[in-house]
Amino acid sequence: MAQLIADQKEIEFILYEQFNAEELLTYKKYKGFSKKIFGMIISEARKVAIKEILPTLRDGDKQGVRFENGKVMVPDSFHRARKVLRESDLTSTMEDPEWGGQGLPFLISIAILDYIVGANYSLSGYINMGHGTGKMIELFGTDTLKKMFVENLYTSRxxxxxxxxxxxxxxxxxxxxxxxxxxxxxxxxxxxxxxxxxxxxxxxxxxxxxxxxxxxxxxxxxxxxxxxxxxxxxxxxxxxxxxxxxxxxxxxxxxxxxxxxxxxxxxxxxxxxxxxxxxxxxxxxxxxIMFHMMNEARLSVGFQGSTTASLAYLYALDYARHRVQGKDLAESRNPEAESIPIIRHPDVRRMLTWMKAHVDGMRSLVYYVSLCFDKKENAFDETQRELAGDMIELLTPVIKSCCAERGFEVCVQAVQVFGGYGYTKEFPVEQLVRDVKIASIYEGTDGIQAMDFLVRKLGMKKGLVFKGLLNEMGKTIKDAKKIESLEFMSDSLAKAVEALGITALSIGGAAMSEKYASAFAHAHPFLEATGDVVMGWMHLWRALTAVNALKKNTGQKNQAFYKGIVTCARFYMEAVLPVTMGRMASVQALSDAALTMDEASFD
Missing domain, CATH: 2.40.110.20 (Butyryl-CoA Dehydrogenase, subunit A; domain 2)
Structure with a gap:
């Protein structure tokens, strides 16, 4: 079984090509770093995650935690993994060195966490939750409290x-x-x-x-x-x-x-x-004060969904490449035909492509918001800083809810790729389904996120923040339209963005009218649709970046990688967004059937 968490080439593409992480080096705060240093730290995180953390994942499920006489004991292997992680200085990479951090950009830190969190989220929780506690104390505590607590929390002592x-x-x-x-x-x-x-x-x-x-x-x-x-x-x-x-x-x-x-x-x-x-x-x-920590926690929970999905996808991909069963459709009537790896079967390819489309879209979305944190603090232009802050506030419930839900769905698809074996404990994907389901429940259920999105986020600055999101997506559409091969995808996303704007006006208006109950009944589908469209934006952005890279003299391996990004984006536009268009039409209709159902009729 492949010991994979996240694809290294994919992470580098998002960091340095889609989001131009090297631009962060122009900020005064990050003058002491370089792309080489970023790469060394991320590589160290990958090594630690694969060698030390990932092997503990099954122990977390099989051994679990024990409660005896008021004490809780974690699996034995967690202790060594935590020790190695602390000794590698990977517990608080983005915080000020004064408090035991490394002072890295948020964007680079999220790439590090992609490996560490993706390898075992339950273990990472014991280590990373102290960061949120420390941040609250750093922001709101007295000097005495800061000296007493912050460094020990950031360094995970x-x-x-x-x-x-x-x-x-x-x-x-x-x-x-x-x-x-x-x-x-x-x-x-x-x-x-x-x-x-x-x-x-x-x-x-x-x-x-x-x-x-x-x-x-x-x-x-x-x-x-x-x-x-x-x-x-x-x-x-x-x-x-x-x-x-x-x-x-x-x-x-x-x-x-x-x-x-x-x-x-x-x-x-x-x-x-x-x-x-x-x-x-x-x-x-x-x-x-608590909401400062809760917003970080909500982003972390969405990240749990995306990283677990990545792990499940890569396990399923590896299995599909090695599991030989069934004949090629073209040879189905030939008794002499050899069996083929299941990755060559159309239905399996559909599942894998659907999984990859959501894993890639979620990762780009999470990294985008991480970049917004860096820009909010460091961008030279006040307008950029304000926009970055607005996108963080608006997209936090989107990441929490949509990544949690889609992450679970990707894990379910992974079980399906494995077939009967996926439902057994012999393979890891059944554990991933059970583990990731909690992401859509804690730190505010998806329904709570949807209510927050409808009541607070949609109306931020009298709707100008949501309009700003639509404008940002429009910029990418405009750039992509200049490339003939991306015209169809640009048109597809443009229609979805337009529909999202209309849907927002519809449900936002209903929330302030006598139809408010119907609006709240459709808040969750609206949040889902927003997440789908935003991930469509990420895919068009990715495709635009890949097409520009293909114009350069890249090797055959790079050609396959970039073409895969474009094809995955096309799949998203052709197979996912049409479903989203139907969901938005449903939201606009504001059916009150769920509200008018007599309670006795539920029996």
């Missing part, structure tokens, strides 16, 4: 979590009951219970730092009265040494359908009345 959900307060965060009371030493005593806490307890790190949402006594009801606290598993003294165990306990872990290597914990805070934490930022600003 300590890990982090996010304690948000309660049994009676899932999506409705304003209903949380966890309370906080201020102490004389300016710490806070916290009492409450949290559930569904990823990596809430484990034996991989020296300490676990928990950001906790709670309501200070006397604070306003609802979301307006929520504050956020930093609650360490082991108390941290001001000189960064570890003190006594804090009164925060794991009281159980969930038995899940998949993702067995990741501990999903129920946590009790203050059961002995001795749980203490530090206020982060101002009182009653907890949700505002």
């Amino acid at each position: 300590w890990s982090g979590t996010m304690l948000l959900t309660e049994s009676e307060a899932g999506t409705e965060v304003g209903a949380i009951t966890t309370t906080a009371r201020k102490n004389d030493d300016n710490t806070y005593s916290i009492i409450g219970n949290k559930i569904f806490i990823t990596a809430g307890e484990h034996d991989l790190a020296d300490n676990i730092i928990h950001p906790v949402l709670a309501r200070i006594e006397g604070a306003p009801k609802g979301s307006r009265g929520i504050s956020i606290f930093i609650v360490p598993k082991i108390w941290v003294n001001k000189d960064k040494t570890l003190g006594k165990h804090n009164d925060i306990q794991c009281v159980g872990i969930e038995e899940k359908m998949g993702f067995h290597g990741s501990a999903t914990c129920a946590m009790a805070l203050g059961s002995k009345g001795e749980c203490r934490g530090f206020l982060l930022g101002e009182e009653n600003k907890g949700l505002e």
